Amino acid sequence: MSTLTTTAGPGTGRAPRRRRGVGQRQTVAGWLFITPALLGLGIFLIIPIVMALWVSFTDWNGRGSPFSSQVSLVGAENYAALLTEPGLSRQDFMISLRNTFYYVIGVVPLQTVVALLLAVIVNQKFLRGRTFFRTAFYFPSVVSSVAISLVFLFLFTSTGAINQFLAVFGIDGPVWFSDPRGLIHLIGDWLGLWSVSAPPAALAETQVLSLSVWEWFSGPSVALTAIMAQVIWTTAGTFMLMFLAGLQDLPTEVEEAAMVDGANRWQRFRNVTVPHLRPTILLVITLGVIGTWQVFDQMYVMTQGGPAKTTLTPAFLSYTAAFRQNQWGQGAAMAFLLFLIIFVLTSLQRYVLRDKDEAATRRAQRRQQRAARRKGVTA
Amino acid sequence: MTRNSRIATLSLVLSGALLASACGGGGFEEEGATSAPASASGPVELKMLIASSGDAETNAVKEATEAWAKSSGNTVTVTVASDMPQQLAQGFASGNPADIVYMDAALFGNYAKQGSLYAYADQIEDNDDFYESLREAFTYDGKQYCVPKDFSTLALQINTDSWTKAGLSDADVPTTWEELEAVSKKLTTGGQAGLGIGVGIDRLGAFIVQNGGWWLKDDASAGAANTPEVTEALDYVQRNVKAGNFQMSNQLDSGWGGEAFGTKKSAMTIEGNWIKGAVTNDYPDLKYKTVELPEGPEGKGTLQFTQCWGVSADSKAQAQAVELVKALTTVEQQMKFAEAFGVMPSRQSAADQYTEKFPEDAPFVAGGEYGHGPINAPGMEQVVADLNSKLEDFGGANLPQVLEGFDTNANAALGQ
Structure with a gap:
């Protein structure tokens, strides 16, 4: 109602009213068109999220509706159990954060670099069988992650293909998926910095957030490393496709101009291709960070969090807390903490990777506008 | 009111209505654990959720439930869970769980505490015939909730x-x-x-x-x-x-x-x-x-290690479910299950029959006397x-x- 009176004041002519009518009808049609999508989002996304947020503040034990009278609000107790109260819940949550941190640090850079390399390779115009390679590299992304996980379980058994390959070079491969030793621990041991069997007391006895410093700096376990290898292999193809799209967007003239300027292959890649791909790189890293922090399938299928909890991740822990231990509040709280972590990291990385030229231009524009306004005031 | 805010209000009301309808479905009785059995009149449709070790077990359970269904005039639908703990949790949260479930002793405590299980053991006349340690495995707060299906040692x-x-x-x-x-x-x-x-x-x-x-x-x-x-x-x-x-x-x-x-x-x-x-x-x-x-x-x-025939507190046909459990835990039926998929009867009165039939299993059966159930x-x-x-x-x-x-x-x- 109010829309009509505010936009259509008295004394407006005939023509504008008809235009408004058309506009209104278009608006109604527009809303009609997006209603199914909105309903879908509402029912399957927004309402469950709001419900989960509610559950994370209650002691709901998983029986009946979380909105019934028996369920009571417990404030931030579930969050406190994960963050401030010493106990098993915090210990497990911190272990899962540590594992996933090493996992993200390992997977995201590697999958981005590998994807970019693959894209550059299959983008070459004179490569024979280009379509074959494109399909081959993309193939792992299309296969279900559960199927791939099972294949990797076989590859990485103690007598599997990987260890037989290592044996050719005289390396006695580990029992991958049941080896909880951390990589940093192992490397330090190998370099003679410390001994894994008798860790330095200063590190082993200082506790920070339910874990000793020694445990915090374990690095990814051998088992987690095997999972990382699998994930890099599967996701590189997906991201290769994105880089490929970006590369095909790069006008040949620009590259030719660089050639005329005497740039060699590496210089062209470094100064023409990579800057051109900046938005794609931002996209790939963002999707990579989000995807890796949420990792679940591999842990569910292959390790169930083991060995010795070294493949526990927040997403998997949230699932076990809710479905296995009936601690639905804590499970939901973990999900929201994970969301916060991802949100902060993604924002941070958007800020770090922002287009500095563009930001500078915008700043300059704003400064000019301000100056102009000030001039207007003084005039 | 501007157009945008009107639309925002509309969608808010709409989602509010959805929320209400989404959550209103889960009505359930407040107590359940101690009450008389909820008994639906007339033929009922019982839902059963089992974690099966394979086709042999699934078929044996289906056969047994069908026989009971035929003689009692009810129907029983047997569903095989692919992930039992998860499907149990989903069922109990929905307020409309399966009427009868396989309940593992290790999971039992949580669900008993939660009030999801109906305690019917006192309605089984010869309850004492089940091994004591097995009955203890399904006892929470001094009350035995369900009767053991079978056991292993x-x-x-x-x-x-x-x-x-x-x-x-x-x-x-x-x-x-x-x-x-x-x-x-x-x-x-x-x-x-x-x-x-x-x-x-x-x-x-x-x-x-x-x-x-x-x-x-x-x-x-x-x-x-x-x-x-x-x-x-x-x-x-x-x-x-x-x-x-x-x-x-x-x-x-x-x-x-x-x-x-x-x-x-x-x-x-x-x-x-x-x-x-x-x-x-x-x-x-x-x-x-x-x-x-x-x-x-x-x-x-x-x-x-043992599982019991759990009956849901939210079941609408508890009386019928208990009748079915009685039929499934007779010595005769337990022996049929033993022959079909190699489980040991949870009734002491079936032990002799079982060891006679499977003499090599005597060491396992003996464990019924001195074994300890899970945490x-x-x-x-x-x-x-x-x-x-x-x-x-x-x-x-x-x-x-x-x-x-x-x-x-x-x-x-x-x-x-």
Whole structure:
């Protein structure tokens, strides 16, 4: 109602009213068109999220509706159990954060670099069988992650293909998926910095957030490393496709101009291709960070969090807390903490990777506008 | 009001309505656990959720429920769960769970505490016929909720080829810890460990029972792992693991004790009656025999694993569900199940019939008398999972520290 009176004041002519009518009808049609999508989002996304947020503040034990009278609000107790109260819940949550941190640090850079390399390779115009390679590299992304996980379980058994390959070079491969030793621990041991069997007391006895410093700096376990290898292999193809799209967007003239300027292959890649791909790189890293922090399938299928909890991740822990231990509040709280972590990291990385030229231009524009306004005031 | 805010209000109202309708569906009775059975009149449709070991089990259960359905005029739909704990949780949360479910003793405590289960054991006339330890496994807060479906126990399996090759005879079958250590030592060769033990407390616990201890106090009020009974039992196993007489299954690159035994990486193992099926299917050439576990300092001891026929507190046809359970737990029906998929009857009156039919299973049946059920106190999964993860590397585990940590965590969980 109010829309009509505010936009259509008295004394407006005939023509504008008809235009408004058309506009209104278009608006109604527009809303009609997006209603199914909105309903879908509402029912399957927004309402469950709001419900989960509610559950994370209650002691709901998983029986009946979380909105019934028996369920009571417990404030931030579930969050406190994960963050401030010493106990098993915090210990497990911190272990899962540590594992996933090493996992993200390992997977995201590697999958981005590998994807970019693959894209550059299959983008070459004179490569024979280009379509074959494109399909081959993309193939792992299309296969279900559960199927791939099972294949990797076989590859990485103690007598599997990987260890037989290592044996050719005289390396006695580990029992991958049941080896909880951390990589940093192992490397330090190998370099003679410390001994894994008798860790330095200063590190082993200082506790920070339910874990000793020694445990915090374990690095990814051998088992987690095997999972990382699998994930890099599967996701590189997906991201290769994105880089490929970006590369095909790069006008040949620009590259030719660089050639005329005497740039060699590496210089062209470094100064023409990579800057051109900046938005794609931002996209790939963002999707990579989000995807890796949420990792679940591999842990569910292959390790169930083991060995010795070294493949526990927040997403998997949230699932076990809710479905296995009936601690639905804590499970939901973990999900929201994970969301916060991802949100902060993604924002941070958007800020770090922002287009500095563009930001500078915008700043300059704003400064000019301000100056102009000030001039207007003084005039 | 601007157009945008009007639309915002509209969508808010709309989603509010959806929210209300989404959550309104879960109406359920407030108590349920103590009330008289909810009995729907006329023929009812019962839903049953089972975790099946395979087609043999599924078909046997379907056959039995169909027979009851036909004679009683009701219908029963049997669903096989692909992930039992998850599907149970989903069912109970929905307010419309399956009427009858397989309820594992290890999960039972949580669901009993939650009020999801209907306590019907007092309506079973000859309830005393079920093994006492099994009934205890389904008792929460002094009340038995459901009756055990069947059970399994652990016993000692011996590879008879390795046994004779090591120059051992029937007289050497170990009956004490010292003898077990001695034969394990004799059986250990370059390519084969004497005794292979599955990882985790579901095998190690047997030694603790033999030593008169348990992880928790008898009334499950607090942890009792940091006690001489538990410590000595685990020390005994650890000493032998370090000496190489015993090996944990993960040291033998096996998923469980049966795999190490079947692939001849160990000459003996400690597993339950499920090993029969595994050997027939995967290692048909293996020659072995099963004997009772050796006695510890405090006598015989083993672990029991069991499931019960759980009836949902939210079921609309509890009376009919209980009738079905009665039909499924007769001696006759339990024997049919035993023949179909190799489980042991939970009724003592069926024991003689069973051992007559399966004499080689006598050592397993004997465990019904002296076995200990799993930890079934609510809220303990996380604590047990933590303990298991710390015992993965059993040879290198710092036992006093692990056991003390377990007690601290258990006390925190049980004090809730």
